Amino acid sequence: MSDISSANYDETLVPSYTLPSPLEKEDGSFVSSFQEWESSQRGKVLEIVKKHLFGELPAAPEKVSCQVLAEKEVFGGLGKRRVVRLTFDGRFASGINFDLLVYVPNGTAPFPCAIGLNFKGNHSVEADSDIPLPDYFFPADELSERGASHGRWVPEYLLERGFALVTGCYHQLMHDEADGAKKSVFRLSVPQETLDTAQHGEYTAISAWAWGLHRIMDYVETLPEIDSKKVMVSGHSRLGKTALWAGATDTRLSVVISNNSGCGGAALSKREFGETLDFMNRTFPHWLTPQAKIDEKAVQAMPYDQHFLLSLIAPRALAVASATEDLWADPKGEFLGLVGTNSVYALCGRPEIAASPVPQGGDSIDNGIRHYHCRVGKHDITRYDWEKYLDFALRFWERA
Ligand code: GCU
Numbered sequence: 001m002s003d004i005s006s007a008n009y010d011e012t013l014v015p016s017y018t019l020p021s022p023l024e025k026e027d028g029s030f031v032s033s034f035q036e037w038e039s040s041q042r043g044k045v046l047e048i049v050k051k052h053l054f055g056e057l058p059a060a061p062e063k064v065s066c067q068v069l070a071e072k073e074v075f076g077g078l079g080k081r082r083v084v085r086l087t088f089d090g091r092f093a094s095g096i097n098f099d100l101l102v103y104v105p106n107g108t109a110p111f112p113c114a115i116g117l118n119f120k121g122n123h124s125v126e127a128d129s130d131i132p133l134p135d136y137f138f139p140a141d142e143l144s145e146r147g148a149s150h151g152r153w154v155p156e157y158l159l160e161r162g163f164a165l166v167t168g169c170y171h172q173l174m175h176d177e178a179d180g181a182k183k184s185v186f187r188l189s190v191p192q193e194t195l196d197t198a199q200h201g202e203y204t205a206i207s208a209w210a211w212g213l214h215r216i217m218d219y220v221e222t223l224p225e226i227d228s229k230k231v232m233v234s235g236h237s238r239l240g241k242t243a244l245w246a247g248a249t250d251t252r253l254s255v256v257i258s259n260n261s262g263c264g265g266a267a268l269s270k271r272e273f274g275e276t277l278d279f280m281n282r283t284f285p286h287w288l289t290p291q292a293k294i295d296e297k298a299v300q301a302m303p304y305d306q307h308f309l310l311s312l313i314a315p316r317a318l319a320v321a322s323a324t325e326d327l328w329a330d331p332k333g334e335f336l337g338l339v340g341t342n343s344v345y346a347l348c349g350r351p352e353i354a355a356s357p358v359p360q361g362g363d364s365i366d367n368g369i370r371h372y373h374c375r376v377g378k379h380d381i382t383r384y385d386w387e388k389y390l391d392f393a394l395r396f397w398e399r400a
Contacts, residue, residue, distance in 0.1 A: 007274050009327050017270035020303055022311045023343050034315070034347040046248065046312055048304045053264060054245050055289040057207045057214070059189035061088035066219065070130060079105040079159040083122075083132060086219060090188025097136070098172055098185075098212060101125055103155045103165040104225050112230035112397065113164040114390075115216045115253075117209055117239050121169045124149035136172050137183065152236065154383045161390050164226050166216050170239060174208035178286050184208045200285035201293070206242050206264075213246035217253060229254060232393045236381040237329075238287070241265035248312035254400075255317040255393040258310075259381045262329025264288060266320045266337040268305050272296075274330035307340025314341065315348040317396040319371035319389055324361040326379040332358050338372050345370065366392055368399060 008014070022045050023031040031041045050056065070083040082102040087095060101122040105111050118124060121138060123131045127147025158165045170176065174184035181203040182195045195203060213233055221228045232255035235243030240261030247256030258266045263275035264287065281293045294302070310318060320338045322331030335358055342352040351367045359365060364373035371392040375384055 003279060004275075004328055007276070007279070007328065008272055009274065011273070011332075014271050014273055015300065017300055019268070019270065019305050019307065019340055021343060022308050023347075031347070037314075037344060037347055042312065045304075045308050049248065049309050049312065051289070052291050052302065052304055053288055053309070054206045054210070055202070055204045057211045057249060058184075058186045058203075059090070061090050061188055061215070063089040064215070064218065066222070069132070072130065074103070074126075074128075075156040075159060077106060078156055079103050079164075081126075081155075083130075084219070086215060088185070088188055088215070092189065092191050093187040096185060096188060098168050098215060099132070099134075100166055100168045100216065100219065101131065103159055104223075105159045105162055105164060107162065109225040110227035111162055111164045111225060112232070112393065113166060113220055113226045114158060114232045114234060115166045115213060115220065116234045117170040117173075117212060117242065118149060118153070118167045119170065119239065120144040120149050121171075122167065123147075125153045125167060126150055126155060134169065134172070137175055138171060139175070139177075151383070152381050154386055157383055157386060158390070163390060164223075166220060168212060168216065170209045170212070170242070173212040174205045174286075176205060176238075176284075176286075180205055180286050181208070185211060199290055201281075201288055201290050204289055205284075205286045206238075206245055206288070209239065209242040210246035210249060213243065213253075214250050217250060221252075228252065230393075230397050231255070232257060232389065234259060234389060236260055237262065237379065238284075241287075244309055244313070247316070247318075248309055251316065253316070255319070255396060256313045257319045257321075257389050258334070259321050259385055260323055260326050260329050260334075260379050261320075262326070262334065264306070265329075265334070266306055266310060267330040267333035268307065268337050268340065269299055269302065270305050271330060271333045271336070272299060273333055274328045305340065306337045310337055311341045311344040314344045315350070315369075317369050317371075317393065319392055321371075321373045321375065321385055321388070323375045323377050323379055325377060329379060331374055335359060335372055335374070338370060341370070364388060366395070369396060
């Protein structure tokens with residue numbers, strides 16, 4: 001039973017482990033072409049990740065309406081910012097809102113676009129009292145000052161680089177708490193009594209949040225100013241796990257970014273370094289499916305590891321990033337998770353990433369379709385990370 005202070009941070013205590021191959025078929029033979037991966041094996045790997053980690057996403061809504069509540073020029077004319085409300089109706093509930101903050105550059109459209117969920121509400125992205133405060137449940141200890149997360153989004157920097165940006169708060173999709181599913185977007189497609197009596201994790205938060213990213217993508221597709229072939233989904237930490245799951249389940253997202261996603265994200269669990277699935281399941285019982293609630297000893301026998309999730313992004317672009325002080329998320333394990341996608345990217349003729357040397361603080365690798373960098377510093381997403389992601393995405397789209 002590890003926690004953040006007693007977790008293993010000693011590389012010499014990492015057990016020797018064998019990673020299952022995402023290319024190994026049920027009969028023990030191996031997939032040999034990308035066509036075979038896409039037509040059958042990819043679906044099997046997706047089912048494994050669904051069964052063992054994140055469960056099913058909520059069904060798509062039956063009806064969505066969209067209201068632009070406000071629009072203004074921002075950052076001295078760099079672009080426009082809109083406050084947009086999506087409202088969903090489903091089979092079992094209606095009138096469920098999802099509020100978005102939308103930035104669009106001034107200049108010649110269509111623009112590439114970054115999408116992602118935020119932790120602390122749309123009002124945390126920029127210190128401007130015109131951005132409404134949340135009118136939905138919001139945990140008091142998370143209610144931050146206006147603009148408190150500005151450094152994590154740097155909207156003016158994205159506009160300067162010609163990127164649109166769309167974000168919404170994850171709590172509005174499902175409160176990040178054990179019983180969150182009862183009041184979540186799952187209500188649209190699952191009867192309330194079923195949610196009220198479900199075990200924790202039967203309807204996972206990470207799937208509810210990933211569903212929200214898909215709805216942002218639906219919305220982005222309606223905007224003539226945005227090039228919907230150039231949409232990058234990103235997320236930090238638990239929302240990095242979410243960005244990976246959203247990217248794995250929606251191939252419209254052409255670039256997928258995992259920032260410090262750690263355990264259940266890019267980091268290999270079989271390394272048993274930093275956070276473990278066992279810790280995660282005890283602390284956040286609503287994030288992962290009951291099938292994931294395994295004993296620590298069962299980790300080496302798991303039929304998958306996180307490179308299965310990452311491999312689902314191929315042949316699209318994938319970036320993974322770590323931070324030197326973020327040992328809880330296991331930087332080396334995140335890098336090796338990315339290396340674990342080599343066999344699938346090789347099938348589509350893409351170069352491999354060598355397992356060593358392991359990148360250290362300040363290093364980055366970018367082979368045109370996969371990227372890794374390790375920032376010097378703490379668990380966070382900063383302008384430095386955005387610079388790398390935007391460069392990577394632009395280069396990928398240029399050559400695609
Ligand atoms: C906790 C959790 C991590 C998660 C992180 C975050 O540290 O154990 O798995 O990534 O919170 O979302 O900030």
